[in-house]
Amino acid sequence: MNRIIILTPLIILLIICFFSLTYLLSGKDPNKPPSALLNKNVPSFESTSLYDTKETIRTTDIKNRKTLINFFASWCSPCKIEHPLFFEIGKKYPELYLLGFNHKDPTSDAKKYLEDDGNPYDFVGVDADGLIALEFGVFGLPETYLINEEGKIIFKFMGPITKDVLKNEIEPLL
Amino acid sequence: MSSLVGFLSLVFAIGINFYLFLSRYIFKFQKQKFNLFIRFSSLLTLLSFFSLMYAYVVSDFSNYNVFQNSHSNKPLIYKISGTWGNHEGSMLLWLSILSIFSFFFSFTKNIEDDFQKLTLIIQAFLHILFGLFIVFTSNPFLVNSILVNEGLGLNPILQDPGLAVHPPILYAGYVGYSIVFSIAIAGLFQNTDDEWLYVAKKWSLISWTFLTGGIALGSYWAYYELGWGGWWFWDPVENISLMPWIAGLALVHSLMMVRGEQAIKKWIVFLSILCFSLSVFGTFLVRSGILTSVHSFAADASRGIFILLIFFIVTGFGFLVFLLKEPKKSNTLNLLFINKVSALVINNILMIIATLTILLGTIYPIIIEVLHNKRISVGGPYFNATVIPIMIPGFLLMSIAPILSWQTNKINNSKKYVLAFIILSVLVLIQSYFLDFNTWGFVGLLLGFWIILASIIAIFSSYKIKINIKFFKIINPHVAHIGVGIAIVGITCSSVFQNELDFNLSEGDKFNINGKTVLFEKIETTNQINFQSLRGKFLFDIEKNQSKKIEAGKNYYPVSKMITSEAGILHEWNKDIYFILGDQKNNEWFVKVLINPFVSFIWLGVVIMIYSGLIAVTRR
Numbered sequence: 001m002n003r004i005i006i007l008t009p010l011i012i013l014l015i016i017c018f019f020s021l022t023y024l025l026s027g028k029d030p031n032k033p034p035s036a037l038l039n040k041n042v043p044s045f046e047s048t049s050l051y052d053t054k055e056t057i058r059t060t061d062i063k064n065r066k067t068l069i070n071f072f073a074s075w076c077s078p079c080k081i082e083h084p085l086f087f088e089i090g091k092k093y094p095e096l097y098l099l100g101f102n103h104k105d106p107t108s109d110a111k112k113y114l115e116d117d118g119n120p121y122d123f124v125g126v127d128a129d130g131l132i133a134l135e136f137g138v139f140g141l142p143e144t145y146l147i148n149e150e151g152k153i154i155f156k157f158m159g160p161i162t163k164d165v166l167k168n169e170i171e172p173l174l
Numbered sequence: 175m176s177s178l179v180g181f182l183s184l185v186f187a188i189g190i191n192f193y194l195f196l197s198r199y200i201f202k203f204q205k206q207k208f209n210l211f212i213r214f215s216s217l218l219t220l221l222s223f224f225s226l227m228y229a230y231v232v233s234d235f236s237n238y239n240v241f242q243n244s245h246s247n248k249p250l251i252y253k254i255s256g257t258w259g260n261h262e263g264s265m266l267l268w269l270s271i272l273s274i275f276s277f278f279f280s281f282t283k284n285i286e287d288d289f290q291k292l293t294l295i296i297q298a299f300l301h302i303l304f305g306l307f308i309v310f311t312s313n314p315f316l317v318n319s320i321l322v323n324e325g326l327g328l329n330p331i332l333q334d335p336g337l338a339v340h341p342p343i344l345y346a347g348y349v350g351y352s353i354v355f356s357i358a359i360a361g362l363f364q365n366t367d368d369e370w371l372y373v374a375k376k377w378s379l380i381s382w383t384f385l386t387g388g389i390a391l392g393s394y395w396a397y398y399e400l401g402w403g404g405w406w407f408w409d410p411v412e413n414i415s416l417m418p419w420i421a422g423l424a425l426v427h428s429l430m431m432v433r434g435e436q437a438i439k440k441w442i443v444f445l446s447i448l449c450f451s452l453s454v455f456g457t458f459l460v461r462s463g464i465l466t467s468v469h470s471f472a473a474d475a476s477r478g479i480f481i482l483l484i485f486f487i488v489t490g491f492g493f494l495v496f497l498l499k500e501p502k503k504s505n506t507l508n509l510l511f512i513n514k515v516s517a518l519v520i521n522n523i524l525m526i527i528a529t530l531t532i533l534l535g536t537i538y539p540i541i542i543e544v545l546h547n548k549r550i551s552v553g554g555p556y557f558n559a560t561v562i563p564i565m566i567p568g569f570l571l572m573s574i575a576p577i578l579s580w581q582t583n584k585i586n587n588s589k590k591y592v593l594a595f596i597i598l599s600v601l602v603l604i605q606s607y608f609l610d611f612n613t614w615g616f617v618g619l620l621l622g623f624w625i626i627l628a629s630i631i632a633i634f635s636s637y638k639i640k641i642n643i644k645f646f647k648i649i650n651p652h653v654a655h656i657g658v659g660i661a662i663v664g665i666t667c668s669s670v671f672q673n674e675l676d677f678n679l680s681e682g683d684k685f686n687i688n689g690k691t692v693l694f695e696k697i698e699t700t701n702q703i704n705f706q707s708l709r710g711k712f713l714f715d716i717e718k719n720q721s722k723k724i725e726a727g728k729n730y731y732p733v734s735k736m737i738t739s740e741a742g743i744l745h746e747w748n749k750d751i752y753f754i755l756g757d758q759k760n761n762e763w764f765v766k767v768l769i770n771p772f773v774s775f776i777w778l779g780v781v782i783m784i785y786s787g788l789i790a791v792t793r794r
Contacts (some may be wrong), residue, residue, distance in 0.1 A: 006500065009448070009493045016455070016537060017486050022544045023464060024478045 047125030074113035082160035086120035180225030216273035255338030262314035296356035347385025358446035383787030414456035447492035573628035618666025625659030654786035661779025
């Protein structure tokens with residue numbers, strides 16, 4: 001009995017080291033938490049178009065097609081950095097549905113932003129109060145999600161996507 | 175040039191330690207020569223550290239580390255503190271403090287030569303491990319490959335006088351446990367007389383006192399710099415410092431109590447190993463960046479693995495020696511229902527449970543993420559709900575523990591204590607009734623005041639009051655406990671009875687806080703040496719002639735493009751009024767005002783604890 005008590009610290013040490021090492025070797029980045037939504041169904045949402053308030057988009061509208069959802073805003077400078085990449089994606093994968101959500105932005109600012117930098121999206125939904133972002137668990141702008149044909153989130157990226165991310169992480173899924 | 179000197183002296187110091195380490199097995203030499211070598215290697219390590227500091231002071235951007243973390247515009251004090259404001263430099267500081275402890279330990283008298291030598295050999299071993307870690311993964315002396323004439327700046331949140339001194343003091347606490355660890359292991363190997371316990375007591379008190387100071391400085395910094403109105407957030411990095419602190423507290427108490435009981439001796443060895451293991455584990459968690467926290471440190475897997483290996487070797491070695499060479503058991507403990515020994519045992523058990531609870535909460539997110547690939551965070555609610563109730567019986571006990579007897583169940587003057595407790599309970603209950611009743615508030619206040627009161631009764635009824643140094647040494651345990659009591663009162667009041675007020679204000683507006691009129695004078699922006707400051711200026715209590723000025727705002731650091739918040743705090747003895755300037759919208763500023771009652775008691779309590787720690791070091 002006494003032996004077991006004295007052994008306990010060593011056992012605890014082994015457990016701690018095992019988990020810490022596994023964590024370190026798995027290449028996880030503590031600043032980029034795994035999304036709780038990964039491999040789950042896309043949250044239900046409903047939004048109106050930035051250009052025409054009568055035009056709406058719902059979760060059901062993106063069923064049966066691959067969709068890339070991007071949260072952006074005119075006040076978000078990292079969004080400007082990734083912006084041109086969406087034109088590239090759109091050109092290379094015309095099948096892919098590009099859905100942009102304009103996050104907490106005055107309509108006029110958003111329109112001007114898309115006028116100046118161009119509009120790569122097939123549909124620009126308005127998320128004026130940030131509720132859709134809340135459903136998706138958006139931490140900060142920009143954030144990008146890839147949804148498969150079954151309506152499941154198969155990829156999530158926080159921060160501006162780069163050419164490397166596009167090539168190594170998004171394209172293999174398309 | 176200074177970088178070259180620094181690097182060479184570091185490598186040379188590691189080499190000497192390697193030589194000393196081998197001396198146990200191969201080249202044996204005299205004690206004096208041995209000590210000379212230890213001191214020389216310590217001085218070399220310090221030379222290395224000061225070379226880096228020199229590079230910072232003169233803004234030598236040919237050093238890559240200086241280039242990354244400094245800027246020529248920075249005030250001198252922050253250039254100096256920049257030396258340890260980054261990963262590489264802070265590890266060199268770690269090693270330097272280890273060397274300083276070895277240096278001073280080599281002067282210790284009253285212990286056997288062999289014992290001292292073995293302790294220093296273990297220190298040398300630790301020096302080698304951490305020295306290699308620095309050289310191979312965290313070298314602060316790398317040469318900058320491009321020619322530059324300006325640096326990239328220091329994390330602006332660290333540009334604060336409190337924080338400049340916080341890491342060295344905290345590290346002195348962490349690393350101080352290395353010597354306690356080495357003494358304990360040497361004690362296991364040599365199984366000599368009990369003299370080493372007194373040596374260990376001194377060093378563990380020194381480490382604990384430094385750790386207390388370091389943690390307090392960190393909390394105080396968080397309180398006025400982070401602008402969240404609190405001083406403790408159960409952030410992983412805070413938990414990491416709290417664990418060795420609690421274990422160290424258990425160690426100090428055990429060392430005070432030991433009178434040759436083998437069981438307690440064994441326990442002391444266990445705690446000594448645990449304290450240093452927790453320190454190294456803390457270093458691992460922080461330096462690998464494995465946990466996210468307000469302390470954003472660079473994450474690097476290779477460093478993490480290296481330091482995990484060190485943690486594994488040190489802790490594994492320590493506990494393995496403990497397993498194989500455990501002190502022989504002979505006499506049993508004199509445990510009674512309530513005497514000094516039983517109080518000590520209960521207090522130690524509670525402290526260890528608290529430490530393990532914090533450990534579990536801190537590493538739980540790692541375990542869950544490995545197993546489930548889900549990110550969870552364990553925060554305040556868990557720790558408040560677990561750690562505090564565990565500690566409560568300990569707090570109750572500590573008020574009377576110093577006056578308990580060794581041999582009997584008798585408590586002197588027990589009637590006085592019971593009476594005092596009843597009166598106090600009624601008073602606190604009445605106070606709680608008139609303010610908003612809150613269970614935690616009631617419990618906290620009762621505990622805090624009870625500890626203070628019982629300690630004062632103990633001082634007055636157990637000793638003859640004299641004003642001399644000897645008297646202060648005798649009553650020191652009670653004084654320490656009074657410090658804890660005062661801190662508990664402060665902690666309870668500032669957390670339970672905190673009051674928050676929100677305002678939307680334009681310049682020139684007047685508003686009311688606790689019946690005092692406050693004027694929001696104006697917003698002012700100025701350019702300082704290395705930042706731009708935005709300040710909301712407030713005049714508190716304008717009806718009085720001597721109204722007080724409060725400034726709250728933000729600083730913008732253009733070099734690193736960071737904004738820090740600067741809370742404006744009006745300190746009064748019984749409360750802090752804490753102003754936070756928020757964002758501007760439609761010409762109105764969002765201003766949050768927190769009224770934190772009795773925060774100053776926390777710092778007062780801590781100062782008393784530090785004072786007691788220092789007094790205890792001088793007492794045999």
